[in-house]
Amino acid sequence: MSKITLQNLSHSYLKTQNQKEDWALRNVNIEWQDGGAYALLGPSGCGKTTLLNIISGLLQPTEGQILFNGEDVTNKNPVERNIAQIFQFPVIYDTMSVFDNLAFPLKNRGISQQEIDQKVNEIAEMLELTSTLHNRASGLTADGKQKISLGRGLVRSDVNVIMFDEPLTVIDPHLKWILRSKLKELHQKINRTMIYVTHDQTEALTFADQVVVMHEAEIVQVGTPVELFEKPKHTFVGHFIGSPGMNILPCKIDNGNISINGNKIETKANIKGNSFSKTEVGIRPEFVEFNKEGLPVKILKVSNTGRHKIIDTESESGKIKVIAKPSDEIPSGSAFLNFNKDYTYVYGDNWIIE
Amino acid sequence: MSLELKNVEKKVGLETHIYQTNLKLEKNTINVLLGSTLAGKTTLMQIMAGLDKPTNGEIWFNDKNVTGVKVQKRNVSMVYQQFINYPNFNVYDNIASPLKISGVKSEEIKNRVGKVAELLKLSPMLNKRPNELSGGQQQRTALARALVKDSDLILLDEPLANLDFKLREELREELPKLFEDRDCIVVYATTEPSDALLIGGYTATLLEGKVVQHGKTLDVYNKPNSLHSAQVFSDPPMNIAKIKKSGDTCSLLSDEVKWKINSNLKDGEYKVGIRPHNITTYKEGQNSLEISGKVLISELSGSESLIHFTNGDLSWVSLSNGIHQKNVGEETKLFMNSDEFLYFDENNKLVSNV
Numbered sequence: 135m136s137k138i139t140l141q142n143l144s145h146s147y148l149k150t151q152n153q154k155e156d157w158a159l160r161n162v163n164i165e166w167q168d169g170g171a172y173a174l175l176g177p178s179g180c181g182k183t184t185l186l187n188i189i190s191g192l193l194q195p196t197e198g199q200i201l202f203n204g205e206d207v208t209n210k211n212p213v214e215r216n217i218a219q220i221f222q223f224p225v226i227y228d229t230m231s232v233f234d235n236l237a238f239p240l241k242n243r244g245i246s247q248q249e250i251d252q253k254v255n256e257i258a259e260m261l262e263l264t265s266t267l268h269n270r271a272s273g274l275t276a277d278g279k280q281k282i283s284l285g286r287g288l289v290r291s292d293v294n295v296i297m298f299d300e301p302l303t304v305i306d307p308h309l310k311w312i313l314r315s316k317l318k319e320l321h322q323k324i325n326r327t328m329i330y331v332t333h334d335q336t337e338a339l340t341f342a343d344q345v346v347v348m349h350e351a352e353i354v355q356v357g358t359p360v361e362l363f364e365k366p367k368h369t370f371v372g373h374f375i376g377s378p379g380m381n382i383l384p385c386k387i388d389n390g391n392i393s394i395n396g397n398k399i400e401t402k403a404n405i406k407g408n409s410f411s412k413t414e415v416g417i418r419p420e421f422v423e424f425n426k427e428g429l430p431v432k433i434l435k436v437s438n439t440g441r442h443k444i445i446d447t448e449s450e451s452g453k454i455k456v457i458a459k460p461s462d463e464i465p466s467g468s469a470f471l472n473f474n475k476d477y478t479y480v481y482g483d484n485w486i487i488e
Numbered sequence: 489m490s491l492e493l494k495n496v497e498k499k500v501g502l503e504t505h506i507y508q509t510n511l512k513l514e515k516n517t518i519n520v521l522l523g524s525t526l527a528g529k530t531t532l533m534q535i536m537a538g539l540d541k542p543t544n545g546e547i548w549f550n551d552k553n554v555t556g557v558k559v560q561k562r563n564v565s566m567v568y569q570q571f572i573n574y575p576n577f578n579v580y581d582n583i584a585s586p587l588k589i590s591g592v593k594s595e596e597i598k599n600r601v602g603k604v605a606e607l608l609k610l611s612p613m614l615n616k617r618p619n620e621l622s623g624g625q626q627q628r629t630a631l632a633r634a635l636v637k638d639s640d641l642i643l644l645d646e647p648l649a650n651l652d653f654k655l656r657e658e659l660r661e662e663l664p665k666l667f668e669d670r671d672c673i674v675v676y677a678t679t680e681p682s683d684a685l686l687i688g689g690y691t692a693t694l695l696e697g698k699v700v701q702h703g704k705t706l707d708v709y710n711k712p713n714s715l716h717s718a719q720v721f722s723d724p725p726m727n728i729a730k731i732k733k734s735g736d737t738c739s740l741l742s743d744e745v746k747w748k749i750n751s752n753l754k755d756g757e758y759k760v761g762i763r764p765h766n767i768t769t770y771k772e773g774q775n776s777l778e779i780s781g782k783v784l785i786s787e788l789s790g791s792e793s794l795i796h797f798t799n800g801d802l803s804w805v806s807l808s809n810g811i812h813q814k815n816v817g818e819e820t821k822l823f824m825n826s827d828e829f830l831y832f833d834e835n836n837k838l839v840s841n842v
Contacts, residue, residue: 177652307679308725311796315785319816333652339788339811359788360811376791377657420791420809439685440709441765441807 136202136294136327138166138189143198145184151196158184160351162198166295166329171321173330173342177374180348182331186297189329191215202294218287218296222303224279226286228272232263235271236285243290257285260320276304277313284313288320295327302337314340335375347371363418364477369484372416378444381422381454385415385480392480395450397429400475403487410482419444419455421474428470429454436464447471489515489550491536491641491673496545498531498697505531507698508545513673513690518664520684520705521677523694523720529677532694533643536675537564549640562641565634569646571626573618573633579605580614582629586637604632607666624655635666642667644676648683660686681723685709693720715836718761724794724805727762742800747777747826751840758839761830764794767806773825779804780821783814795822 145159154160159181166172174182187193189200191212199208207215218239226235236254245253258264261281266274271282280301287296298317302310318341321328330341338345339359347355347362347370354368355361366372372380385394387408392399392415399415431447431454438460445456445464454471458464480487491513498506506528513519521529534540535547538559546555554562565586573582580601587597605611608628618626627647634642648656664687667674676687684691684705691709692702693716701708701717712718719726730741734755739746741757766772767779781797781804788794793812796805797820806822814820831840 177654311724311785311787311794314787315796315816318785322816335653335790336787339790340785359790359813363791363811374654377653377789379654418791437686437688438706439682440706441763442809444686 137168137204138295138327139199139201139204140164140166140185140189141199141201143185143188143195143200145188145193145195145197157351159188159195162353164346164353164356166327168203168327169325171318171328171330171341171343173332173338173345174348175332175335175338175345175374176348177333181351182333182348183299185348186299186329186331189295190217190219190297216292216294218290218293220283220287220296220298220301222300224276224283224304226271226279226282228270230271231268232258232271232274232282233267235282236263236267236289239286239290253289253291257289260288260323261285261316277306277309280304280313281316284317284320288324293326295329298328298330300332300334301330317341339375347374349374365479365486366416367486369414369416369481372418372479376418376420378419378455378457380416380418382414382416382481383449383451383454385413385451387413387480394429399429399473399478401478401480402475403480405480405487408482410487412483413487414481414484415473416479416481417454417473418477419457421477422454422456423458423472423474424456424465424469425472426470428472430468431471432468433464433466489640489671489673490548492548493532493535493542494546494548496535496542496547498528498535498540499543505697506535506542509699511692511699511702513675515673516671518667518674518676518687518689520687520689520691521675521694522679522681522684522691524679526696527694527720528697529694530645531697533566533645533675533677536641537566537643538562539566563637563639564641564643565637565639566643567627567630567634567645567647569649571618571623571630571650573626573629575618578615578617579610579621579629582618583610583632583636586633590637600636601632604636607635608632608662622655623651624659627651627659631666635670638670638672640672642672642674644674646677646679649679663687664689681709681721684721691721693717695720711838712761712830713838715759715761715832715838718830718832718838722761722763724764724807727764727767727802727804729760729762729802731758731760732756733758742802743779745777745779745824747775753831753840757834759832759836761832762824763828764805764807766825766828767804767822768808768825769793769795769806769812769822770808771823773827775826777824777826778821779824780819783816783818783820785816786812786814788813795820797822 140162143162146157148156176182188195199206237250240250258267302313305313332338346353349370355371362371362375369382383394385392387405390405392401429449431449434446434448437444443458447454493509493511496509523529535542538557546553583601584597610628648659688705691705693700695716701713709721731738733753736748737746738749781799784796786793786795788811793808795814833839
C-alpha cells in the first residue's frame with residue numbers, strides 16, 4: 135500500500151511541443167493518500183488514459199516524477215511498480231476453474247497453498263463467487279466473468295494500488311448498481327488505494343471519496359461529489375456534472391459588482407478588479423426560480439419529465455434552464471428569474487473567482 | 489397520413505416474437521417504442537419499414553395496404569444504434585447519397601444538404617470523412633441522411649445508445665425540434681424511460697413482444713394501465729410492495745407503515761407501485777410516510793442520489809434531488825410521498841392513483 139504523488143507531470147506524444155494543444159497532459163500535481171478511493175473522470179480524449187498509463191509504467195512522462203511513498207519510481211517498469219489493473223473487458227482463463235483463475239496471481243508469486251486457499255476463499259466470499267468456485271470460468275455470464283477479473287486484482291495484498299479502467303462497461307445496466315455497491319463495500323473492507331477511471335459521472339461519484347475531473351489535458355477540480363455539485367471550480371465541471379448541467383452566462387464586472395445585461399446579480403464572491411478576457415456567471419438549474427422581478431426571459435419550452443419540469447428560457451445573454459417541481463405553475467410568454475445567491479458563482483477565463 | 493398495424497403477429501419457428509398487435513400512428517407525431525432489450529422494438533420497426541414481413545396481419549399506410557411491399561418501394565428512412573455511414577464518402581456525399589440515387593438535380597441536392605447540415609450543426613465538417621468525426625458527429629451525419637429525403641416514415645432504433653452521456657443529452661434535446669415542421673411519422677425505439685419523457689409525443693410500452701399501452705407519453709407515465717406498463721416506464725425500477733386495505737387504512741404487509749386512504753376501493757390485498765423519486769431523504773407532499781431501512785449503497789449521478797436500501801425482505805430504491813451520501817450498512821430513515829402511490833389489483837390492473 136502506498137501514497138502516490140504526481141509531481142509537475144506533463145506528457146506529449148509529439149517530439150517537439152509548440153503550443154498548448156501539443157500536450158496530452160499538462161502540469162499535473164496531485165497526491166493520492168494511502169487507502170483512498172479516487173476516481174479520474176472526464177470525456178474521451180481528456181487525457182485520463184494517458185495519466186493511467188503513466189502511473190502503471192506503460193508510458194514514460196515527458197516531464198515530471200511519480201513517487202510511491204516518497205520513492206521516485208518514474209523509471210521503473212510496470213512489474214517493479216507492483217500494481218493491479220482491471221480493464222473494461224474481462225481478462226480470464228476460460229479453461230480454468232474460477233478458483234484457479236483467482237489463485238493465478240498468487241501461484242505466480244510462489245505463495246503457499248494454505249495461504250492461497252485462504253485468500254481465494256476470502257475474496258470469493260466477498261464477491262459472492264463461493265458457489266461457483268469449482269466451475270469452469272467459461273460458463274459464467276459477463277458480470278460473473280468481470281467479477282473474476284475484479285477478484286484477481288483484489289486477491290494480492292502486496293500491491294501498491296489497484297486501478298480500474300471503465301470496469302463496468304460490459305455489465306447490463308440493471309446489474310451495474312450491484313457491482314458498484316460491491317466495489318464500494320470491498321474498498322471499505324480491504325482499505326487499499328484504488329483509482330477508478332471513467333467517463334461516467336454516476337460511476338465516478340458513486341465509487342470515490344475524491345473525484346479528479348479532467349478536461350483538455352488538465353485537472354480542473356479535485357473534490358467530493360458534494361463539492362463538484364455545489365461549487366464547481368471550473369465551468370467545465372459545472373457543465374459536465376449534473377443533468378442538465380450548469381447555466382453559464384456572460385457577465386460584466388464593474389467595481390466588484392456583477393451584472394448580466396444590466397441586471398445586477400448577487401453573489402457571495404468578493405471580486406477585486408477584472409483582469410480577465412472572459413467573465414461569466416454560473417448557476418445550476420436547480421437554483422433558479424421564477425419571481426415577480428429579476429432577470430427578464432422568454433419561455434421557450436416546458437418539458438415535464440414526470441418527476442420535475444425542465445423549463446428552457448432565453449435571456450438577452452443566452453439560454454437558461456430552470457428545474458421546477460411537477461406541481462409548480464410555470465408562467466408563459468415572458469417571465470423573470472432569480473438566482474439563489476449561495477450557489478451563484480463568477481468565473482474568469484473559466485476558473486472560479488472567489 | 490397514418491401508419492396502422494392491424495392484428496400484426498410475428499413468429500420465428502415456434503417462437504412468437506410479436507404477439508397480436510394493433511397500433512395506429514398518426515401524422516406529424518413522434519412515437520416512442522419503450523421496452524428493454526428483446527422486448528420486440530426492432531422487430532416491430534422492421535415490420536413497419538418493410539424490411540421484414542409479419543407472419544399474420546396487415547400494415548396500412550395512408551389507408552393503403554402495404555403489407556409485403558418492399559422497403560425500396562416505400563418512402564422510409566432508418567437510423568441505427570451503430571453509426572452507419574459510407575466510410576469513403578465525405579459528410580456532404582454521405583448526406584447527399586439518397587438524393588443522388590433518386591436522381592434529384594445537383595442544384596437542389598446542394599440546397600437541401602446545406603439546410604439539413606445547418607440544422608444538425610455539420611456545416612463546418614462537410615468535407616471530412618466519417619473517421620475524422622467524433623461519435624456524436626457521425627450519428628448526426630446518419631440522422632442528416634435520414635432527414636434529407638423527406639421520408640413519410642422515419643425510424644430511429646436507439647440512435648443515442650452509443651453516445652457519451654453529455655452528447656446524448658445534447659442530441660436528445662435537439663431531436664424533437666428536427667421533426668417539428670415535417671410531414672412525417674417518427675418512431676423512436678429506446679430502453680430508457682427518461683428518453684421517452686424528454687422527447688414527449690406518444691409512447692407505446694412493450695414487454696416480451698406485447699404492446700402493453702399506447703397513448704400520450706405523460707398519460708402513459710401518469711396513468712399506467714397495468715403494473716407491467718408502469719414497470720417498463722420506470723428507471724430505476726419501480727418499488728412494489730404488498731399492502732392490505734381495511735376501511736380507510738392501508739398498511740404495508742412487510743412493515744408497520746400505515747396510512748389513510750380516501751377511496752372507494754374494496755377492502756383486501758393490493759400492490760402499490762412507488763416510483764423511486766417518491767421516496768426521498770426529505771419530506772414531499774401532504775401525506776408523507778416514514779420508512780426505515782438499511783443502506784445497500786448510495787449511487788450519485790452528479791445532481792441526484794439513488795439510495796438502495798432494504799426494508800424487511802424487500803429491496804427498495806429511492807431517488808432524491810441533490811447529493812446525499814450514506815454509508816453501506818447504515819440504518820436510515822426516508823420519506824414516501826403517499827399521494828403518488830399507484831394501486832394495482834390481483835390481476836395487476838391499475839385500480840387507483842389517489
